[in-house]
Amino acid sequence: MNQQEAKTEILARIRAGKPALHPLPDVPMYPYPGNPTEEFIRHLLNFDGRAVRFKNRQDAIAWLKTQPEMDMAKMKVYSAATDVEGNFGEDQLTDLHNAHLIDTCVAEGELGVGEMGSIWVTDRSLRHAACALLSRRLFLFLDSNDIVGGLHETYARIKLRDNQYGSFYTGPSATADIEAVHITGAQGPLSLTAMVYNVPDAPEPPQLQVNPNADHSVWQ
Secondary structure: OOHHHHHHHHHHHHHHOOOOOOOOOOOOOOOOOOOHHHHHHHHHHHOOOEEEEOOOHHHHHHHHHOOHHHOOOOOOEEEOOOOOOOOOOHHHHOOHHHHHHOOEEEEEOOEEEOOOOEEEEEHHHHOOHHHHHHOOEEEEEEEHHHEEOOHHHHHHHOOHHHOOOEEEEOOOOEEOOOOOOOEEOOOOOOEEEEEEEOOOOOOOOOOOEOOOOOOOHHHO
16 A cells, blocks of 8 residues: 555544534523623723723814824834824835834724723734834724623634734733833733724823833833
8 A cells, every 4th residue: 555545544533533523502692791892991991901981083083183102203113004104104004013112002992891891903904913012102983883891702704814913902011020020011011001092982182001000101
């Protein structure tokens, strides 16, 4: 028996020994209690993220333009949001290693998760994941209508095969591996700000919500 014949025989035995197919069980859609937007913000702040609520997207854009992180005389700003301009263009990203030069990255969040305070992003919403991961400050727009209660509902809505990259961002990067000391901004952005719009009861003027117990002094 040659090598090809042996391979064919082995595969035939494997196929013959396969068990009968059984349908996958139906997984219940477990609900998560509370208002999805409120729960999202509460959990995001617990992970040292920042949040601002707005009545509409135009208000969010107007607020963003006033932030010191958007001062293009001092900062390199990359924007994947079509209605926000930056000064760090695609021509500077032919080599994505240059993304480490970005001070501020602005992009879209596709879905928010109340249970975790997480934002689902893909290569479609970020355009270049490297820009979000290597920038110092990250601002993500998020429509409150796209915030769901729990992870069960989240995975029912996202389509993992539609994008090459997809990830849940939950606050800025952090680590607590060394001496169990929580350090924010250890591997990526020092801050993540969720700009949640289409919130009917959003305060005027907008109020930046932060975790009062977060220590960012080492990064100032």
